[in-house]
Amino acid sequence: MSNQAPPFPPQAYPPPAPDQHPTPPPAGSQPQASGRRGPGWPGVIATAVACSVLSGAGTYAAVTALDPAGPTKPITRQAPAELPPAATTGDVAWAEVATAVAPGTASIQVQGRQAASSGSGVVYDDQGHILTNHHVAASLGRNATITVTMPDGLTYPATLVGSDVDTDIAILKLENPPAGLAPATFGDSDRLVVGQPVMAIGAPLGLQNTVTTGIVSALHRPVMAQQGSSGNNPFGPAAEAQYSATSAVQTDASINPGNSGGALVDASGRVIGINSSIASNATSAGTAGSIGLGFAIPANTAKTIADQLIAHGQAEHPLVGVSVGDARVNLGSALVSGAGIASVSEDSPAARAGLREGDVIASIDGVNVDSSTAVIAYVRSQEIGSTHTFTIIRDGEEKEIEVVLDASA
Template identity: 45%
Template sequence: MNSENNNSSTPSNPSTPSNPADPHTEQIPAQPESPQHASTADFQQVRNPYAHPSTPSTPFAPETQSAAAAGASEQQWEGAVPGPVPVPGSVTGASEGVGSQQEHSTVTLLGPSEELNAAQQPAAPKKSRTVPLTGAIALALVAAIGSGTLTGVYASRNQEVTSTSAVLEQLRTPVSNEGATVAAAGSVEQVAAAVLPSVVSIQVSTRTGVSEGSGSIISSDGYVLTNNHVVSAAAEGASQVVVTLNDGRELLADFVAGDGNTDVAVIKIRDVADLPVMSFGDSSSLQVGQEVVAIGSPLGLSATVTSGIVSAMNRPVRAGGSNTGESTLIDAIQTDAAINPGNSGGPLVDMNGNLVGMNSVIASLSSGSDSSGSIGLGFAIPANFARRVADQLIATGQVTHPMLGVQLNPNSNVRGAMISEVTPGGPSEAAGLQAGDVVTRINDRSIDSTDALIAAVRSSEFGQTVTLVVEDANGGNSREVQVTLTGE
């Protein structure tokens, strides 16, 4: 067996005599290495490779052998080597010592078939294998490392199992509700909980297609406020109106009346009572920056809640009705709360859950309605205006608006609304207004276009007296005029 540093001489053939010129070489028959660890009985003789070859060897006495075997570990670490035993033996190689005194010592394992001289022959001939001391130490270290490695692998796997068990235990632990709190008053969560029961989804089916939108229940017996463009197809007959309540019930409804000029309509759910009702707020008290919540069924996704602020007030926007003419304008609330197709007719509420607007129009950068979506520019009909129109629709089926009694020139190049004609006997004639006058303000609101004046007048109350600031076509001769709007 070679020593650890691989410098041992190669065993020669047993039939070849040993080289007499080399006193450190002897003939040892090659034997297969045993995979088992050497026992103390295998350590028979310790030789000093530097003893003179002519010195006869003296085999250990049994007690010496036992002592050597028992002290093997001490010899490994302390370098304790028995005194020189002058016997010609092979130096299988200089081993790397662990201790300070064993750098050139070897340990010879004797077997039953070793061939020795008569003077060197022990009582019972045995084969021998030569293993350096460092080789024996290496075997011991390998055994120790092997044991430690097995222990380490076991510990690692044990830790992995423990870690996995801890994770599974954590995942299976019942959730805690300590963090759950009651929705704070005025929060979006609280507003949604209060308002959702009074919001419905609307679907109108005709022979040519289906239209969808949203609505607000405004009476316990089933009246619903919505946009005219959502339900106008039902006014033509041969249609079916289905309303889906927040609790999932689908109920039939009938078209009551609608106004294309203001885009306000009313339908009624059949055979219902004690429905939750939307409460109205005062839209005239809204302030820019005030928080609002939009609720509806965008793209058919019912009970969708979005939040934002009032971005602006008094935006003249065309909403429904014909595509031309002043009658299509509304005085809208602008909001950044996300509004998409399907939100039409749904409520815009304040943080008290009161209806302050009806979502109606969105601005879009897309020219195709199929791909349009919210870009943070949504518009709602003020609740005060929608409520007044709905009242007329339910009571009479028709809508009238406050009037100034003038015709306006939409093609003028002036900043403001230019009067092209004054209606004889109307409020404006009584106030002294003339053709060519340009209205630049109504009360505290600036007027920069024809649409702005129409929207402002329609948002006013019947019979209300308003203050107009009027100039001539050249921007001079500014004056204030008091005008009382027409009544119902």
């Protein structure tokens, strides 16, 4: 994949890790994340299952492996059930939702030379494309062997079509897709509300077809997760690690290692997010588990990137053209946290819109962005060519500036 420039330069991305950040696990285990919105955040863990991990000393310790073999007898493929009516509050017929969405889900096994991992996926179309996370599909390299197990127990070989480290989205393709695939139905993640009931479905710890329920706990939660050092490096060869930036859907539905790449659906069974990471008090990814703080990539972002990966094998990202860092500024008697602009690139969207060095970005489209991480995550989730209202603080006054996002070079 060709290098993609981040919306902001590397010194602001990722932000410095807090002192209380847990010690990273050995190389080859599930990646840690450094994203946080405010003080006191626990570590954020990408939720793929590592079946064997490569330690820093060059040895590896095996844990419970998954059996990729499916049954030998033919099984009739289940057609998708009719989706129940949408709901945002009140009682939900989750049994009906689970039945309806199950045919559009998948379990993924990846076997590298010295390590293996597993995760979940979503049937994207009837051509055999499977949507999942970059850290599930591509973390062990392009020479890894990938298999996909469908809810009926049948397992198929698959290849990696493309992956995008910046958004943690990847597309697989079944080599010989069966007839009658049931693609998942996607909803509009921009219409989500806090408190809305949701269900996560996937293969936590290799347990296929597992569903858990909860609510949308928060929206536009900035999450930055370390993706390792392989694949597309947005900062060039000097950077040691790459990070995905997500303006995430937060949920208290139980999400555990192995849920990565699986669906977060609403009460009508429509996919509104792709589960990707969890916050954890664990000191390593290997001991992490759900504490009711799970994060999903919004469905609209996932679809935008997936369509590009299918068409071109790689994805472009929106560009603002500013260098930013965390900042606080007075507005009257109040103190505003935001992203301070350190420099503006020539002929960039920011320059054309009138953003200046010294401005502090306080919100975008009415969504508070109280750090450089929050700005990066929000911009990364938008479409190229879209127009957004940046609310800035300049010389002690609040101003609104319209910015049209370009594609990164």
